[in-house]
Amino acid sequence: MRGVEMARGDYVWIAEADDLADPGFLAELLPAFERDEVVMSYCQSRQIDGAGRVLSEHYLDYVSDIDRSRWTRPYVVDGHQEIAEALYLKNTIPNVSGVLFRRERLRDTLAKHSEEIASLRNAGDWVTYLRLLENGSIAFSPRSLNAHRRHQS
Template identity: 30%
Template sequence: MNPRVSVIIPNYNHARYLPRRIESVLNQTFRDIEVILMDDCSPDNSRDVIADYAARDSRISVVLNEQNSGSTFKQWNKGIAIARGEFIWIAESDDYADSTFLATLIAKLDTDADIGLAYCDSWDVNEQNQIIDTRVQFYEELDPIMWTQDFVLPGEMLVNKFMFFRNIIPNASAVLIRRSILSRTGPADETFKVNGDWVFWAKILAVSKVAFISARLNYFRRHTNNVRSTTITNGTALLEHSRVLNMMATLGKPDSYFFNKMIDTLLYIWFDGLINHQIPVSKHRQIYINLSRVDQGFGKRFKYAFAQRMFPNKLSGLRQLIGDGFLYRFMRRRTTKH
């Protein structure tokens, strides 16, 4: 008989955190699981840790890459393709969970076959497993009441209301997916570097109900250095945000307040990147194209925001831009070519 839950643990270079992650899975009060331990060619001793745990528990199978895939979402898809369970838990290798995580979320999913995924609230912890934050402020900015209590809602409503502005499911480790729903939504988009989860959840929500558990049963680990930091400075994160908006436009109709807030936020980040980061010209061009596709008045909005940012305070923004920012790099590039 197939297990009810397939737990996929995609690991890369997290040997330090793997024991706590694996033990928090094996010690769940809900026992009917298979564990798919994956390693994406880690340079640390992750494979020693994996081999040790696999030898102890027959529920564990191991999938090792001979070469690094370079993609979190390729690993997700690879694990999902071999999963046998009715439900799928992508348990990120540096996070961990309360022992009642699975039992609590499965109980909710069992109440309604139309619930495509259930997720819980999270604690944020540091590298020493100390609690450093919650998601209270994260959710209060969206709705001061909704995420303070359990709910089951049509996912399409949440996509239209909030998902154009923010990924309301910020951590995969907090989510339990009904595997059958994936036949309708397809795999995670492997062309994304960091925001593939945002689109993945939105596709599921667009065709199913979603359940939220307000209890904090997941522990999300924050790192001082991570992939997202690099993607901010090289423009990848901003480009992916603009792509997310285009993907969302195929799934629903945005709430005007949060949509406009998202555009304004992206413009602020964009102009900061123009001045402070070495973002390639090609990315700037594609960001402009993407945002123009989802906002018919984007050209005028861009010009107004540009003037507001660059011309006040004795043209300080413009001077920065010309001095060592985007315009300096652009003009230097053109001079070098000719």
Template identity: 30%
Template structure:
């Protein structure tokens, strides 16, 4: 049996598939098997995958599944792939990203040599229009890891930022140990943020490692989740963040949640100022709604007087 499962959740990324499949095929670490799950793509993704596998018969494919109907979320493919995996380690290789060919060779030993580490991730390049635009160094700079080195870091450092910010650029930058127990379904039911739910679940009783080397290439493009969020209302994110606070028992962050909601959502959607649906998601007593309006008044006054 292979040591690592590569889960490849495919959906309408035909134009990027060859880059992804080739950088998997050419990994210098070879002890892997692939699980490809296509979520009823409407482009030529399935044909591209079939042709690639035919032309590369030694590509170690364990499952190639094409769903009969679209599941509604790529995270359902994550869930199915993790359930099918029988290996010690898992890498979710998103089909619109690609990687350095040494990605696995450099991250797997980090997991193997650190028993209490449940996931390891690398630094990333951001790619737009096939050009590298910047990297993830600002996101991870306070981890204080020297370039081309890795560090094992306590889970408390990760949870301190959550759910409003994360050190992890995206799923393709992470390799993790498969838990010995079934991951709860609720982890994968979020449309936008199930990745941070998964990382947090894995880290509840362990540590993480960060390798400060740009081995992952995170592609931003029309249709990607990050691009969608920049152009559409963000309220659904706050609903999921509220769910996160409740699930991981971070109730002390309710005031921080309210301040963040006002600053980054309400202030740019002022007509929604009476909309407290996100606040109600975390409501455990009647004072939270009052706190919301008090903080809204304070923030508005600050903005007005600063002018």
């Protein structure tokens, strides 16, 4: 929350410590924000291990129980539609480092729902997406422009 408040730009990327973004990440996600209603834009993520070896080029297997083709093409949809068709079932955005947020909308959402988000320590990102999308649209790119480091538990 504090980092979002301190940010000065129009957009925020919450980079987890050991995740990576490809050089084309911003160029791919930023154009979606030309539409005023878009509050978050995200892309597919590669899964990598602790040494940086690619485990999977995507998360399509993770979301295939919801829809086998939805995340194979770009889209922009109303937040309520995204929730109704995907996010109400499970967190279909498995890596926050693959998301770019409209800063002021994220800041307002975090402030308004801070207690709820904090109370759900293992699902805070999911709740944040749900609350943010109650008042905006989401854009998705099927390009894997982010690497999510998976650690063995």
